[in-house]
Amino acid sequence: MFFDIVWKTALMYLVVIVSMRLMGKRMIGELQPFEFAIAIMISELAVFPLTEGNTNILHGLLAIGVLVLCQFLLSLLSIKSLTVRTIICGRPRIVIKNGKILEKNLKKELYTINDLLEQLRMLNIQNISDVEYGILETNGQLSVVLKSQKRPVTPEDLGIETKYEGLSLDLIIDGIVITHNLKLAKLDMDWLVGKLKENGWDNPRDIFYAYIDTAGNFQFQPKLKASKSRVMNTP
Incomplete structure (x- = not known):
């Protein structure tokens, strides 16, 4: 009985993770209403075979599969058809215009x-009068366009030219080299090991985190345990 519960729980956990992964990369707070409903139903269906001893686990898997298929079809339809997208997801609605709240909306x-x-407040805006447009998006999040005189000053506004900033890439995470990012940066292991040796470290396993910043500079942080060990071994 014990092992039966263990393997069923592990299986349903994996099924829920895979199902949510298939639904896309939205965060929970960014899910559309129909996606949120399906996520809740999948969670409930995953628990049902575990709490009902006589229930065949295949029934729960089948029901979850049907829901994932429905979600996939609805997402596909919403991509293909603006009408379907509007029916399922709704439309953004303006709730603030020129510093005034639109009560009806x-x-x-x-x-x-x-x-x-x-x-x-979550957007660091204290005065509604500073807002040109406030738009309530279909996922419930509020998008704000500040009045021109209230927007932060940018280098372009001041006529200042800035250098190009590339993408920050993780190279080592907890001692593990991210080879995919090395290739993306058109670098190799010899370069990485050489950079570490320049800074007195021979083994990537001793590095907690290393990355290339947006300016193309190599940055790293050794593991706390490795740093303490080095201090203790220093004469």
Whole structure:
């Protein structure tokens, strides 16, 4: 009985992880309503075979498979058809215009002023009068366009030219070399080991984190244990 519960739990856990992975890369807070509903149903269906001893686990797997298929088809339809996308996901709605709250639009979305103020605070906006447009997106997040005189100053505004910044790439994570990123940066292990040796470290396994920053510079941080060991062995 014990081992039966263990393998069923492990199996359903893997099934839920794979199912959520197949649903795409959205964060939970960015799920559309139909995606959120499917996520909850998948979780419930995964628990059902574990709590009901007489239930065949294949029934739970079949039900989860049907839900994932439905989600995939709905997502495909929403990509292909603007009408279907609007029906399923709804449309963004303007809730702030020229520093004024649009009360009617808030009521249509069943959105309270407290919800709106909370979202603004999370965006570091204290005054509604600073907002040109506030748009409630289909996933419930608030997008804000500040008035031109309230936006942060950029180098372009000051006529300052800036250097190109590339992509920061992880090279070592907890002692493991990320070979894919090395290839992406058009580098190899010899280069990486050479860089470490320049800084007094021979083994990538002693490095907690290493990366190439946006300016193309090599940065790294040794493991705490390796650093302590080095200090103790230093005469």
